[in-house]
Amino acid sequence: MNTDKNNKLTRIGVFYDGNYFLHVSNYYAYVHKRKARISVSGLHDYIRHKVAEVEGDSSGYRHCQIVDSHYFRGRLNAKDASEKSNSLYYDRLFDDVLMKEGITTHYLPVKTSQSGQKHEKGIDVWLALEAFELAYYKRFNVLVLVASDGDYTPLIRKLNTLGTRVMLMSWDFDYTDDYGNERVTRTSQDLLEVVTYPIAMHEEIDNRVARDSFAVNNLFLPQQKKVERKAKAIPSTHKSEVDSNNDSEGDIGEIMNIQNGYGFIKRPPNNLFFHYQSVNGIDFNDLSVGDKVTYNIQKNDKGDDVAVDVEPIE
Template sequence: MNNGQSLLKIAVIYDGSFFWRISNYYRFTHERQSHLNISALHNYLRHHISALEKDGISTLCQISEAHFFRGRFSLKAVQTTRDPLKQLETDRFQDQVLMWAGVVAHYQPMNEAASPPEERGVDISLALETYDLTVNRQFDVVVLFTGAADFSPLVRKLQSLGTRVMVPVFDLPNYAKTSQRLLEEATYSLPLSEMIDGVVDDEYEDMMGDIFR
């Protein structure tokens, strides 16, 4: 029973390139030597947001949707790489990670004519889909897993709808750093890299170890 209190709906939106850069850092460079576990991360976010908005009653906070946006190479492009099988295995691994965590993947074709190849239309797709979903699903909180300042206008738009935006913070020298401008626009920030390293105490710090697999 929720004692008459309404459920709080959370959406988690992933900038895919940023997420895998972070996850690969913890797998191959950090002492953790493990990828991020998306399901455990969602559970952590749910508990943390419940402490901020629902007096710690985590059953009143639910991850209602999660979406992942990234560019993807064509099969023809993969076949011309030095190790096409490894690339296909990596793509399959990433798809399985998203599938097991219930995350909806949105892929855009890479601009393979550029040198080096680059993502094309991913940021626009993420922003438009996130805004449309928020308008129609009426999320209470959107967790925006990105570090790019370019998404600051999206944060302002979402908050104009009454939706609070949380931005996980990473400061990983030579790998990834969350934009300060993005953080200034967000309702909440969550210093995840500092929590993982034990620099910042948190009410649910015992759960941090679970976000690795």
């Protein structure tokens, strides 16, 4: 037994691809049967337990400490965020969570292309540069990467030259929405092949044995009852019924159905589909059948009308 090793901390650095982590958290909140978001503090606790397990550290959990953690994500600028009800508020709420856990945040403005689509630019490069530099100077024993993109493969290869062991925490899942669109999330095989400890979190969570463990259950925030919300008021001059031939902005409709991560708004002859990512100013799980909402209409990839910018009204 190496007594010197057992007297030392296993130093852990954690790096989040923030957009990916949000995507995974949304999946468990809206689509997966758990209907709960991932807890950052619970995930950090799980990381410490898992590192102790895979490193074979007989000193256990207490000698495995997260000494540095960083969260990288593109974010809407103030002008764009102000056009989405409560967007800035929810961003600040999550910032509070990250600060409480001692996580350093790194944000870049989301870029808008000529077609009007918004894209993250440079976040993966920034994460890779910071992760390598900090691993070099702080000498992490284990670097934990929460990501799935193959673009991080060169980073892992460089970390391997430092002798830094890398744990990849990733999720694979897929589901089909009501329009028949298959939504798939897969981890890059190239990435899996170069890391020291590939952890398939979807298997850890759904495995029967792991499902009963405290560390896995602690990964999720407790389910909350629906909260009373402050809906936006609509002027009395606003039309009260949806004209099925009018695709102008700010239509009003009634939610007819809520499913796992999507729903439908009444609009004859074909009810309008909407996805949880299209809901503003409220958590998707706080919507109910019969709620009145405003929405705009866009075409999806198949050319069908779908509702976007869905917001509750009084």
